[in-house]
Amino acid sequence: MSGTLTAKTPGAEFLESLKSDFANYLAQAGDTNFVNQRKQAFDLFLNQGLPTPAHEEWKYTNLRKAYEANLATTCLQEEGIADLLASSVLNGLDAYKLVFVNGCFQPQLSALPQAGDLVLLPLSEARKQNAATFDAHFGKYIPLEGYSLNALNTALMSDGAFVQIKKNKKADKPVILFQISDSSLVNAFSQPRNLVIVEEGADLHLIESFLSNGNGTSFTNAVTEVMVDKNAHLEHYKLQRQSDTTYLNHFTQIHQEADTSINHVTLTLSGNMVRNNLHFYMNGRNCNSLLYGLYITDGNEFVDNHTRVDHAMPDCFSDEKYKGILKDQSTAVFNGKIMVHLDAQKTNAYQRNQNILLSKDAVVNTKPQLEIFADDVKCTHGATIGQLDEEPLFYLRSRGIPENEARKLLLNAFADDIAEKIRIPELVQVLEDEIARKIS
Amino acid sequence: MLKINNLHAEIEGKKILNGINLEVKPGEVHAIMGPNGAGKSTLSSVLAGRADYTVTEGSVELDGKDLLEMAPEDRAREGVFLAFQYPVEIPGVSNTNFLKTAVNEKRKYQGLEPMEATDFLKLMREKMELVEMDKSLTSRSLNEGFSGGEKKRNEIFQMAMLEPRLGILDETDSGLDIDALRLVSNGVNKLRSDKNAFIVITHYQRLLDYIVPDFVHVLYKGRIVKSGDANLAKELEEKGYDWIKAEVAASI
Numbered sequence: 001m002s003g004t005l006t007a008k009t010p011g012a013e014f015l016e017s018l019k020s021d022f023a024n025y026l027a028q029a030g031d032t033n034f035v036n037q038r039k040q041a042f043d044l045f046l047n048q049g050l051p052t053p054a055h056e057e058w059k060y061t062n063l064r065k066a067y068e069a070n071l072a073t074t075c076l077q078e079e080g081i082a083d084l085l086a087s088s089v090l091n092g093l094d095a096y097k098l099v100f101v102n103g104c105f106q107p108q109l110s111a112l113p114q115a116g117d118l119v120l121l122p123l124s125e126a127r128k129q130n131a132a133t134f135d136a137h138f139g140k141y142i143p144l145e146g147y148s149l150n151a152l153n154t155a156l157m158s159d160g161a162f163v164q165i166k167k168n169k170k171a172d173k174p175v176i177l178f179q180i181s182d183s184s185l186v187n188a189f190s191q192p193r194n195l196v197i198v199e200e201g202a203d204l205h206l207i208e209s210f211l212s213n214g215n216g217t218s219f220t221n222a223v224t225e226v227m228v229d230k231n232a233h234l235e236h237y238k239l240q241r242q243s244d245t246t247y248l249n250h251f252t253q254i255h256q257e258a259d260t261s262i263n264h265v266t267l268t269l270s271g272n273m274v275r276n277n278l279h280f281y282m283n284g285r286n287c288n289s290l291l292y293g294l295y296i297t298d299g300n301e302f303v304d305n306h307t308r309v310d311h312a313m314p315d316c317f318s319d320e321k322y323k324g325i326l327k328d329q330s331t332a333v334f335n336g337k338i339m340v341h342l343d344a345q346k347t348n349a350y351q352r353n354q355n356i357l358l359s360k361d362a363v364v365n366t367k368p369q370l371e372i373f374a375d376d377v378k379c380t381h382g383a384t385i386g387q388l389d390e391e392p393l394f395y396l397r398s399r400g401i402p403e404n405e406a407r408k409l410l411l412n413a414f415a416d417d418i419a420e421k422i423r424i425p426e427l428v429q430v431l432e433d434e435i436a437r438k439i440s
Numbered sequence: 441m442l443k444i445n446n447l448h449a450e451i452e453g454k455k456i457l458n459g460i461n462l463e464v465k466p467g468e469v470h471a472i473m474g475p476n477g478a479g480k481s482t483l484s485s486v487l488a489g490r491a492d493y494t495v496t497e498g499s500v501e502l503d504g505k506d507l508l509e510m511a512p513e514d515r516a517r518e519g520v521f522l523a524f525q526y527p528v529e530i531p532g533v534s535n536t537n538f539l540k541t542a543v544n545e546k547r548k549y550q551g552l553e554p555m556e557a558t559d560f561l562k563l564m565r566e567k568m569e570l571v572e573m574d575k576s577l578t579s580r581s582l583n584e585g586f587s588g589g590e591k592k593r594n595e596i597f598q599m600a601m602l603e604p605r606l607g608i609l610d611e612t613d614s615g616l617d618i619d620a621l622r623l624v625s626n627g628v629n630k631l632r633s634d635k636n637a638f639i640v641i642t643h644y645q646r647l648l649d650y651i652v653p654d655f656v657h658v659l660y661k662g663r664i665v666k667s668g669d670a671n672l673a674k675e676l677e678e679k680g681y682d683w684i685k686a687e688v689a690a691s692i
Contacts, residue, residue, distance in 0.1 A: 390491070395528040398488050399542040399598060400516035400549070409541065413532025413581075 011050045011067030019046075021073065021156055033135070034127070041144055042155035048148035057146070060333045060365050061275050061304045066247035069217040071189035073158070075104035077213070078184035082109060084213050085178065089430045090239070095174040095207070096120055101182050102218075103158020103190035109178075117169035118204075119162065123193055126162030133164065138195055141225050141255040141281070150251050153223040157193035160222075165202040167229075174205035174235075174424065179222060181246060184214030194224040198232040200257075205235040205424065210250070210271075212242040219247040226252070230284065231259040237422055238264075239431075242271035244299060251277040258284025258313070265421050267431065268295040268303050269438055275304040282344075285315045293322035294418035296438045297330035297362075304333035309351075311344040314374075320351040323418050325411055325439065326362035333365045338379060340372040347374060351381040356388060356414060411439045441466050441637055442606055447498035448662075449486045456482040458662035459498070464606065467634040471648055471673060472641045474659035475681040480641045481525060483659070484610040487639075488522035489515050502606065516542075517549040519605030519636075523595040523612050530582040535594070538582050539564070539601055546602060567600040571627035589620035596627040607631070607638045613647035625650030645677035658684055 009015075022042050029035045050067055051058040081101055085091065098120060099109040105122040112120050119130065127134045144151040161177045179192045198204050212218060228234050234254075242248060248271055254262055268274050280289050295303040309318045324332045334353040355364045368381040388410055396406035412435065419431045442464040449457040456479045464470055474480050486493050487500065489512035500507040502518055510518065530538070543563075544554040555563070568575060573593055583591050592612055599607050609628065613621055628638065628651050640651055648656070648670065656672040657664045660681070665688050666672065676684075 392528050392530045394490060394512060395524065395530065396533075396538070396542075397512040398516055398522055398524075399538070399602065400513050400546045401538075401542055402513045402545065403511070405541065405545065406513075409533050409538070410530070413530065417532050 010052055010064045014067040014071065015050065018152065018156065025156065037139055038155045041139075041151045044144050045148050045151035045155055048146075048151065051148060057306065057335075060331070061273070061302070063219070063247060063249070063273070063275075066217065066219040066273070069187045069219065071217070071219055072186040073102075073189050074186055075102055076185050077101045077182045080184075080213060081106070081180060081182065084180065084211060085109060088178075088209065088211065089434055090176055090207065090209055090427070092430070093174065093176070093424070093427060095176045096171075097176045097178060098122070098161045099178040099180070100159060100161075100192055101180045102188045103160065103179075103192045105159050117166045118171045118175070119164040119166075120175060121162045123160045123162045123195060126195070130162070130164070133197065134162070134195070137197055137225070137227050139225070141227060142223060142251065142253045143279075147251065147277070149221050149249055150223055153191045153193055153221050153251075157191045157223070160193035160195070163194070163196040163204070163206065165198050165204045167199040168201035169199075170203040171205065174207055176207045176209060178209050178211065179220065180211045180213055181218035181220045181242065182213040183216030183218040183245065185216075187217040188214075189219050190221075192220065192222040194222075196224065196226040198226070198228045198234050200229040201231045202229070203233045207237045207239065210238075210240045210242055210248055212246045215245060217245050217247070220249070222248070222250045224250070224252045226254045228254065228256050228260045228262060230257045233260065234262045235423055236262060236264045238266040238276070240266070240268040240271055240274055242274075244270075244272045244301070246271050247273045249275045251279075253279045253281070254289075256280065256282045256284065256287045256289065259286045260284070261288040262290065263421065263423065264289075264291045265418065266293040266305065267419065268293070269434060271301065271303070273302045275306070277306045277308075279308045279310070280318065281310045282312055282316045282318075285313050287313070287316040289316070289318040290421070291318070291320045292418050292421045294415055294435075295322075295324045295332055296415065296435065297324070297332060298327040298438070299330060300328070301330040303331075306335045308337045308339065309349065311338070311340045311347045311349060314343060314345045314347070316344065317348045318350070321418070322353045323414060324353075324355040324364065325358065325415060326355065326364060327358045329359070329361045331363045331365075334383070335367045335369070336381070337369040337371065338381065340374050340377050340379065342373040344374045345376045347377040347379065349377070349379040353383040355383075355385045356411065357385065358387075408436070408440060412436055415439065441503055443499075443501045445499045447486070447500060448496045449482060449493050450496055451482070451493050456493075456662055457486065460662070460664055462657065462664065464637045464639065466637055468655065469632065469638045469640060469651060469653045471653035471656045472639060472659050473643065473645075473656060473673060473676060475685075476643070478659040479662040480643075480659055481610055484522055484608050484639075484641055487515075487608055488512060488520060513545070516602070517546050521599050521602055521604035521607045523592070523599060523607065523609045525610040525612070525614060527583050527591040527595055529584045529586070531584045533582045535578045535580060535582050536564070539598065542598070543601060563601065567597060570630050571597045571600055572623050573597045588615040589617065589623075592616060592620065592624050593627070596624055600627065600631055603636075605636050607636065609638065609640045611641055611643060613642055613644065621647065622650060645673040648673045660684060660688055
């Protein structure tokens with residue numbers, strides 16, 4: 001395959017730079033289990049390569065421009081991050097915060113709890129201070145086979161958050177993880193890695209916020225690994241509001257033991273290209289999983305949500321609803337897979353994807369998938385793509401509400417249905433305002 | 441107030457209205473009756489401005505203004521109110537928020553300031569009492585999960601809030617039990633004045649026992665073929681529509 005006429009593999013230079021980064025890492029790393037884990041991950045990454053549309057799971061989502069953006073991994077940042085945080089919709093919320101810029105921890109911007117039932121640390125610190133817990137859970141739940149960017153993240157991760165709530169305890173405030181990509185000085189590549197442990201009977205509200213700063217290109221490859229032990233509860237919200245020069249890939253794995261309940265909401269309000277993978281694995285009976293998503297896109301924005309819910313054990317319930325409003329030339333992808341394993345009798349699983357197109361140039365690719373190996377289950381799925389219904393529109397207009405106002409009312413109602421799944425009332429209001437701004 | 445002159449309308453190429461003439465003056469209640477398929481609901485849809493219908497001939501004036509030229513929202517703000525036969529459920533839009541928007545849009549159209557929140561709530565309370573509307577319904581999403589009777593009562597409540605010049609009730613009695621029918625009719629009767637008018641579209645005479653009309657018109661094959669007073673409705677109740685059909689056939 002040599003010779004000047006051969007087309008260059010997409011991301012070839014990026015790949016070379018990753019290899020050299022990893023060689024540099026190995027040169028100064030010791031010979032620990034952790035290092036070996038990362039070596040194996042890097043080998044897996046190299047075997048699989050960077051994802052391209054040739055891969056079925058990446059059919060519509062092409063990160064090539066991110067790979068070829070001459071990216072640098074750096075903690076360098078411009079000033080102005082504090083202002084960015086102050087303007088965030090989350091700013092008014094009383095919460096513990098961990099702030100990362102290009103994957104590097106920013107202690108001066110963070111707000112940590114007193115030592116106690118809630119442990120909140122940069123992952124790099126937790127690996128030293130909480131070695132036993134770290135080793136017991138790190139990398140245990142996410143798949144690397146078939147997910148080369150997970151393997152890459154494992155091998156060459158930046159820093160990230162370690163969140164642990166102790167047995168039968170409830171965090172007194174929500175925890176916010178801010179991941180900010182800053183491309184004001186260079187085109188930035190970062191790989192945040194978070195590990196969240198909700199111990200038996202514990203209760204946690206966790207918000208992950210993705211923001212950006214600067215006009216250069218940024219590529220964020222983030223992984224969040226969550227372990228929810230027996231009888232625990234997790235509220236997990238993801239807010240994505242980045243600029244039109246960003247690429248974001250975020251893989252989230254939520255591992256559930258018996259009798260756990262999870263309420264998850266993903267809101268994607270802006271960003272040039274966003275790919276979310278959200279995977280639930282129900283490893284015990286009586287799990288309850290709610291997963292909701294909303295994407296509102298305009299311009300050339302591209303949002304891809306891949307979800308997977310593994311009903312591995314009997315008597316579990318999952319309800320999934322993703323909604324999208326698309327304007328201009330924007331594109332959305334939804335791929336939702338529900339796997340009901342052989343043993344997962346008495347499963348109840350529901351999935352819907354509903355899209356409203358406000359422009360003839362907007363595109364939605366949706367693929368609901370149901371794979372059922374048990375025989376005593378209740379499952380439904382469905383997807384809709386269309387315009388606003390005429391009948392409600394006429395009804396509102398017949399009461400004297402002008403057409404554009406009537407449209408706004410209906411679109412806000414459509415979107416607020418998802419925002420209202422967030423169980424922090426003061427946050428719902430600011431998000432609904434934010435949604436209204438994007439819609440209008 | 442309302443002048444319908446030689447109105448012809450069709451949907452998807454199918455002629456439904458074939459030359460309707462009707463004049464409605466302030467203070468009057470006109471009942472429009474007729475067999476299924478006569479064009480009763482088409483008439484109400486055309487007056488309210490539903491886009492599915494094409495007017496091919498004729499004119500409709502409201503207080504001298506060309507109604508057919510106007511968008512549905514402008515007709516509403518000029519004073520037309522259609523009580524739907526099948527009110528639409530709109531999840532996520534609260535009844536109160538919807539009404540506040542509608543009331544204030546009408547005020548804006550009339551060059552008035554938006555209503556103060558307290559005044560608006562007071563008005564809501566008044567009108568709710570007037571139509572005996574359950575308070576709990578107003579905090580819910582618009583018509584969502586309402587029973588048939590609740591939906592119809594909500595239509596009358598909206599009408600009370602918007603105080604139209606011309607109220608059109610499109611088979612408001614359909615699907616109502618006798619108690620709901622009485623409640624809805626009482627609401628309408630309380631709204632009657634010498635400044636407004638109503639067109640009551642119905643298949644049965646039953647509703648007209650409660651809302652007593654000044655005029656009754658029989659619509660058949662897209663035309664008004666017979667007009668009379670309230671007694672005509674009673675005659676139709678006794679004899680059905682066949683004799684009208686026979687009369688029309690004989691006259692051709």
